[in-house]
Amino acid sequence: MTTSSNPPNSVTPDQTSGMWGGRFSEATDAFVAEFTASVQFDQRFYKQDIAGSIAHATMLTKVGVLTEAERDDIIEGLSTIRSEIEAGNFEWRIDLEDVHMNIESRLTQRIGITGKKLHTGRSRNDQVATDIRLYLRDEIDDILKLLERLQKGLLGLAAKNVNTIMPGFTHLQTAQPVTFGHHLLAWFEMLVRDTERLQDCRKRVNRMPLGSAALAGTTYPIDRAYTAELLGFEAVSENSLDAVSDRDFAIEFNAAAALIMMHLSRMSEELILWTSAQFKFVNIPDRFCTGSSIMPQKKNPDVPELIRGKSGRVFGDLISLLTLMKGQPLAYNKDNQEDKEPLFDAIDTVRGSLMAFADMIPALVPNIEIMREAALRGFSTATDLADHLVKKGVAFRDAHEIVGKAVALGVAEEKDLSELTLEQLQQFSDLITADVFDKALTLEASVNARDHIGGTSPKQVEAAIARAHTRLEQLYA
Numbered sequence: 001m002t003t004s005s006n007p008p009n010s011v012t013p014d015q016t017s018g019m020w021g022g023r024f025s026e027a028t029d030a031f032v033a034e035f036t037a038s039v040q041f042d043q044r045f046y047k048q049d050i051a052g053s054i055a056h057a058t059m060l061t062k063v064g065v066l067t068e069a070e071r072d073d074i075i076e077g078l079s080t081i082r083s084e085i086e087a088g089n090f091e092w093r094i095d096l097e098d099v100h101m102n103i104e105s106r107l108t109q110r111i112g113i114t115g116k117k118l119h120t121g122r123s124r125n126d127q128v129a130t131d132i133r134l135y136l137r138d139e140i141d142d143i144l145k146l147l148e149r150l151q152k153g154l155l156g157l158a159a160k161n162v163n164t165i166m167p168g169f170t171h172l173q174t175a176q177p178v179t180f181g182h183h184l185l186a187w188f189e190m191l192v193r194d195t196e197r198l199q200d201c202r203k204r205v206n207r208m209p210l211g212s213a214a215l216a217g218t219t220y221p222i223d224r225a226y227t228a229e230l231l232g233f234e235a236v237s238e239n240s241l242d243a244v245s246d247r248d249f250a251i252e253f254n255a256a257a258a259l260i261m262m263h264l265s266r267m268s269e270e271l272i273l274w275t276s277a278q279f280k281f282v283n284i285p286d287r288f289c290t291g292s293s294i295m296p297q298k299k300n301p302d303v304p305e306l307i308r309g310k311s312g313r314v315f316g317d318l319i320s321l322l323t324l325m326k327g328q329p330l331a332y333n334k335d336n337q338e339d340k341e342p343l344f345d346a347i348d349t350v351r352g353s354l355m356a357f358a359d360m361i362p363a364l365v366p367n368i369e370i371m372r373e374a375a376l377r378g379f380s381t382a383t384d385l386a387d388h389l390v391k392k393g394v395a396f397r398d399a400h401e402i403v404g405k406a407v408a409l410g411v412a413e414e415k416d417l418s419e420l421t422l423e424q425l426q427q428f429s430d431l432i433t434a435d436v437f438d439k440a441l442t443l444e445a446s447v448n449a450r451d452h453i454g455g456t457s458p459k460q461v462e463a464a465i466a467r468a469h470t471r472l473e474q475l476y477a
């Protein structure tokens with residue numbers, strides 16, 4: 001079949017076969033061209049593609065494959081194309097399949113034959129792997145900045161609430177009093193681990209596959225270390241087969257993103273509970289909420305709800321990438337083109353969610369009195385009464401039994417332990433003394449007594465906040 005007998009559906013040969021026309025006797029089917037294209041979504045890393053090409057051309061000149069004049073033409077051409085794209089004057093052509101061929105084709109259109117030399121010694125396989133890594137590296141840096149802003153917001157709110165007492169929960173049942181500052185520092189710790197994970201992931205993102213060419217390397221005397229230096233990569237990949245097919249770095253990122261979303265989802269769940277009429281612990285300013293079209297009284301915590309929902313997408317993005325990779329033989333396979341959308345979706349979702357949280361957290365208003373009231377309900381200082389008895393020589397298991405009986409009385413009388421009289425308490429143990437109210441049964445006594453690293457006492461929380469600021473400085477140094 002010749003190109004003149006193309007089926008009616010096919011695009012014209014000069015549209016598709018410019019990059020590989022030699023071997024083909026008919027043009028790509030129009031649907032297939034669209035189905036196999038990635039330019040709709042990979043154009044988002046045009047900047048990294050151009051930077052990679054400029055570095056590649058610069059390296060080719062250094063090793064004598066291109067002349068300086070050719071290099072300069074290429075760099076000028078690519079810079080102009082970058083401006084065209086940024087000005088919205090670039091025509092993205094689906095028949096040119098992806099960002100790489102769109103830019104290369106336009107370069108040749110602009111600067112002529114020299115444009116056709118740019119692809120010497122490389123393949124789209126190492127090119128795309130390089131582009132995604134450059135792109136993801138930039139995104140990780142932005143996400144780290146958002147994380148830092150959120151972490152600082154949490155520390156700020158915690159500092160204002162070192163003495164704010166709320167019930168701490170296990171099984172969502174009132175357990176022991178904690179300080180609100182301490183609770184916020186728990187969120188902070190989750191996010192610190194997220195930072196560490198992203199920073200660790202970035203190390204493996206920041207290795208350069210370029211030079212692997214299609215799969216086996218290239219016959220040109222390339223200087224990979226030089227290209228890597230130009231692009232700010234920490235190292236070059238060690239094995240060309242692995243380098244063009246490896247997407248571990250994207251999976252690692254999506255795993256780190258999934259954990260961030262899981263954390264934000266847990267925080268969201270607490271905010272949703274806390275803003276309900278049943279808890280009323282916290283108020284989220286109106287600008288982060290929406291109303292109901294039918295129920296005039298409603299103020300819904302949409303932002304946390306949406307983030308809780310969006311966590312599911314990012315978990316899905318992680319599973320997509322793992323599944324994408326599991327059956328692939330070495331080296332590059334077209335399957336890999338499917339790496340982009342789950343990666344981009346995870347990036348966009350985690351960015352948006354972190355931005356919303358970073359804005360919302362400093363604006364939260366705790367209802368200090370209501371939190372305190374809630375901590376007074378639910379016998380939150382029962383463990384403290386047991387500890388009071390242990391200090392008088394009672395074995396903990398026996399103390400537990402004694403306090404259990406006191407709680408049963410409180411339940412019957414609808415009174416907190418601190419509201420029972422000394423006489424009432426003493427009927428369970430004559431070792432209970434009058435100082436029990438000040439030293440054990442009050443909320444303040446309870447939190448103050450947990451006075452060690454990691455404990456909830458205001459003194460410890462204050463120290464933890466100070467350490468947290470130093471840790472942030474070290475983390476983001």
Ligand code: ARG
Nearest residue numbers: 038098124125128334336337
């Ligand atoms: N658009 C492709 C991708 O995203 C680029 C690499 C294509 N390589 C190939 N041999 N078809 O993976």
